Amino acid sequence: MDKETKQRLHEIRDALKKYGFDKILGQTAKSKLRSRDEEVENNILLDDDVPVKLRLMLQELGTTFIKLGQLLSTRPDIVGDKIADELANLQDDNPAISYDQVKAIVERELNGNIDELFEDFSKQHLATASIGQVHEAKLITGERVAVKIQKEGITDKIDLDLRIMKYVANRADRWNADLRKLNLPGIMDEFDRTIHKEIDYNNEFMNMQRIGLNFAENPYIHIPTTYPEYCTSKVLTMEFIDGAKLNDVYESTGDEYDKKFLAKSILDSYLQQLFIDGFFHGDPHPGNIMILENNVVCYLDLGMMGVFDEEFKKNLSELMVLFVDQDIDGLINQLMYMDILDYDIDTRTLKRDLNDLFGRYFGVELNRFNGVLEELLNLMQDYGVILPNEFVTMARGLSMIEAIAQNLDPEIDVFASIKPVAKQIARQRMDPRKYLKSKKSNIILYEHMLHALPKILTRLVHKVDNEELQFRLEVDITDKVTIIALVSALIIGSSVVSFGPRAFDMPVISLIGYILAIILSIIGIRKFVLK
Numbered sequence: 001m002d003k004e005t006k007q008r009l010h011e012i013r014d015a016l017k018k019y020g021f022d023k024i025l026g027q028t029a030k031s032k033l034r035s036r037d038e039e040v041e042n043n044i045l046l047d048d049d050v051p052v053k054l055r056l057m058l059q060e061l062g063t064t065f066i067k068l069g070q071l072l073s074t075r076p077d078i079v080g081d082k083i084a085d086e087l088a089n090l091q092d093d094n095p096a097i098s099y100d101q102v103k104a105i106v107e108r109e110l111n112g113n114i115d116e117l118f119e120d121f122s123k124q125h126l127a128t129a130s131i132g133q134v135h136e137a138k139l140i141t142g143e144r145v146a147v148k149i150q151k152e153g154i155t156d157k158i159d160l161d162l163r164i165m166k167y168v169a170n171r172a173d174r175w176n177a178d179l180r181k182l183n184l185p186g187i188m189d190e191f192d193r194t195i196h197k198e199i200d201y202n203n204e205f206m207n208m209q210r211i212g213l214n215f216a217e218n219p220y221i222h223i224p225t226t227y228p229e230y231c232t233s234k235v236l237t238m239e240f241i242d243g244a245k246l247n248d249v250y251e252s253t254g255d256e257y258d259k260k261f262l263a264k265s266i267l268d269s270y271l272q273q274l275f276i277d278g279f280f281h282g283d284p285h286p287g288n289i290m291i292l293e294n295n296v297v298c299y300l301d302l303g304m305m306g307v308f309d310e311e312f313k314k315n316l317s318e319l320m321v322l323f324v325d326q327d328i329d330g331l332i333n334q335l336m337y338m339d340i341l342d343y344d345i346d347t348r349t350l351k352r353d354l355n356d357l358f359g360r361y362f363g364v365e366l367n368r369f370n371g372v373l374e375e376l377l378n379l380m381q382d383y384g385v386i387l388p389n390e391f392v393t394m395a396r397g398l399s400m401i402e403a404i405a406q407n408l409d410p411e412i413d414v415f416a417s418i419k420p421v422a423k424q425i426a427r428q429r430m431d432p433r434k435y436l437k438s439k440k441s442n443i444i445l446y447e448h449m450l451h452a453l454p455k456i457l458t459r460l461v462h463k464v465d466n467e468e469l470q471f472r473l474e475v476d477i478t479d480k481v482t483i484i485a486l487v488s489a490l491i492i493g494s495s496v497v498s499f500g501p502r503a504f505d506m507p508v509i510s511l512i513g514y515i516l517a518i519i520l521s522i523i524g525i526r527k528f529v530l531k
């Protein structure tokens with residue numbers, strides 16, 4: 001361990017001890033050898049002061065720990081509501097770096113003199129945070145821009161802290177049964193990916209390009225223009241946005257803003273991000289949305305985006321339809337299908353709890369989404385379910401957007417907007433045209449399979465002949481009757497199949513079945529005939 005790592009580890013240990021968290025992480029291998037009577041119980045976890053102490057400790061430890069706290073604030077299903085709410089108050093700010101430092105970074109990254117790159121570059125920063133700070137500037141071509149500059153040495157500090165965090169997480173997971181259920185090593189792996197995306201400004205640049213294309217045809221949604229020749233992994237140059245903050249729009253009393261229109265526009269644009277594009281703003285709080293002239297909505301701070309693959313997006317759409325329809329049985333089955341719930345869960349008790357939850361909300365306010373969604377997340381936590389990060393990010397983002405929409409228009413019906421969009425996507429899943437679109441790719445796949453088939457069969461027979469191939473089945477394949485039954489079933493089943501793509505004038509499914517039957521037959525012959 002080098003000197004720098006040792007010094008930082010001591011700083012972290014001192015902070016843990018100062019706030020009492022050394023007892024939680026505690027229980028080293030040495031303490032495990034003590035008698036049970038001497039073991040220290042981690043009752044500190046039950047203290048009401050824990051959320052505040054945790055926030056103060058993370059704040060004191062700096063950038064990496066603040067970012068970790070901000071990530072955990074989005075995961076109440078893991079840390080609980082009290083800690084999540086407290087960590088949401090973490091302030092991501094640091095003293096600003098000097099203009100000389102900014103100038104040196106910009107000139108190195110953009111490979112030029114700052115006075116030649118920009119017509120004007122403000123020496124006073126607009127905003128500062130632990131990772132970077134923003135300055136207003138004007139390009140040689142006349143565009144007014146905001147330039148975000150990453151502070152020097154941030155990556156090295158973060159990597160050092162991450163190594164220590166992972167060490168502490170693995171230690172806690174190994175020796176503390178109370179913390180093991182939180183899967184701290186898994187959280188650290190997720191955090192590692194998240195923070196490295198955030199400190200690479202190329203990632204935010206690409207996000208802005210992508211979401212900008214998604215809303216290119218919508219005149220009421222604006223994404224700041226970026227300038228590629230002025231962007232690197234440590235410098236991001238974008239259009240300067242001069243608009244109204246949402247809080248100012250909330251309080252406005254004139255006719256400058258159409259609040260009902262804005263509410264619907266913000267809600268619909270976020271539903272498009274979730275269910276149509278599968279690419280959505282991960283933190284759409286009011287500070288990351290501004291209102292421009294003519295009721296145009298502008299999304300800011302696009303460094304962290306949520307991404308759904310096509311399958312998850314469709315599954316989520318079906319889940320939302322079932323949710324809005326209050327179909328409890330369908331909801332449970334869908335959560336199982338999505339691998340969110342285990343099939344051995346106590347469905348009878350869960351069904352009762354879901355009925356109670358929906359009964360409390362749907363009978364009172366049919367247009368509100370936020371409360372019932374939070375309670376659903378809490379209910380999943382009660383059943384020990386660790387939800388996929390995409391699901392929690394979606395739920396948190398949708399709750400924020402709903403709050404914004406209802407501050408603008410208290411009468412807006414969120415369910416009325418969600419249901420048709422979700423149903424449209426769910427219907428597309430059953431559309432036969434979807435399969436026609438994939439026909440060419442399937443034909444190519446089958447062609448590749450057929451070309452590779454002789455080689456695969458030769459390898460399989462060779463492995464069987466050399467006793468290298470092992471089958472792990474839930475049945476006893478050492479029994480003659482079992483092998484005969486399996487071979488017979490495969491032959492009969494393959495013979496009656498008449499649908500699907502064909503190869504060698506027979507269905508591909510039948511061909512695969514016959515191949516499996518041949519392999520099992522070879523195994524049987526070797527075991528019981530040639531033995």
